[in-house]
Amino acid sequence: MKAVCPGSFDPxxxxxxxxxxxxxxxxDEVIVLVTGNPKKPSGLFSVEERIDLIERVTQDIPNLRxxxxxxxxxxxxxxxxxxxLVKGLRTALDYEYELPMAxxxxxxxxxxxxxxxxxxxxxxISSSLCKExxxxxxxxxxxxxxxxxxxVTAKYREALG
Ligand code: PNS
Numbered sequence: 001m002k003a004v005c006p007g008s009f010d011p012x013x014x015x016x017x018x019x020x021x022x023x024x025x026x027x028d029e030v031i032v033l034v035t036g037n038p039k040k041p042s043g044l045f046s047v048e049e050r051i052d053l054i055e056r057v058t059q060d061i062p063n064l065r066x067x068x069x070x071x072x073x074x075x076x077x078x079x080x081x082x083x084x085l086v087k088g089l090r091t092a093l094d095y096e097y098e099l100p101m102a103x104x105x106x107x108x109x110x111x112x113x114x115x116x117x118x119x120x121x122x123x124x125i126s127s128s129l130c131k132e133x134x135x136x137x138x139x140x141x142x143x144x145x146x147x148x149x150x151x152v153t154a155k156y157r158e159a160l161g
Contacts, residue, residue: 003027003084003114006073009034010043011148012054013130015122019088020058022116027084030064037070044131044155057145074109085113090123 005023009016009032024030032054038047045053047068054066069076077085085105087098102113122143130140134152141149 001027001084002029002031002080002082003086004031004033004073004077004080004082005086006033006035006069007087008036008043008127009050009054010127010131011045011050011144011152012057013122013125013127013144013148014142015088015090015118015125017057017145018119018122019086019116020054020064021061023086023114024061024064026114027086028063030061030086031080031082032058032064032066033073033076034066034068035070035073036068038068044152049151053145053148053151056147072108074105074111077105077111078109083111085111087113087115088118089115090118090126 003023005020007016020030020032034047034050034054036042036047051066051068058064058066073085076082085102089095089098098113098115105111105113125143130143131152134140135156140152144152
């Protein structure tokens with residue numbers, strides 16, 4: 001069975017990586033789907049850069065590949081014959097945010113969403129929180145994969161001139 005792990009992943013965190021790995025152990029094939037338009041840059045990293053970072057940190061997961069999509073998620077899943085979405089749940093806030101999307105996606109296309117509880121080590125991590133800490137020079141090692149820490153640090157260094 002094929003599954004998609006969708007998200008903006010700007011950038012990929014250790015929490016995301018843990019969900020990708022666990023999804024890859026349950027499904028035959030996992031597609032990490034970066035949502036966003038490469039022609040309309042938004043966020044810290046472009047869609048191409050996000051894809052590159054994810055590809056580099058998932059090299060050891062043979063049944064995982066990375067793709068991008070700028071439209072409705074269900075149009076991607078229908079087009080590619082994907083029958084499952086996989087998301088991580090950190091808190092009840094995530095649940096409140098994810099529930100209507102999961103129900104809408106199921107209504108639109110019949111695709112089911114499978115939720116994995118985030119590992120307790122990563123329950124408080126988000127891409128935005130890590131970016132904020134890194135932006136002001138805080139230590140995000142261990143929260144982002146090492147090469148992502150370097151990429152974020154380089155981005156902010158670049159931005160500061
Ligand atoms: O990383 P995020 O921002 O929590 O990801 C949310 C995402 C990208 C999965 C969601 O916004 C999404 O599905 N976007 C694609 C557009 C779409 O299908 N919207 C309707 C969802 S019911």
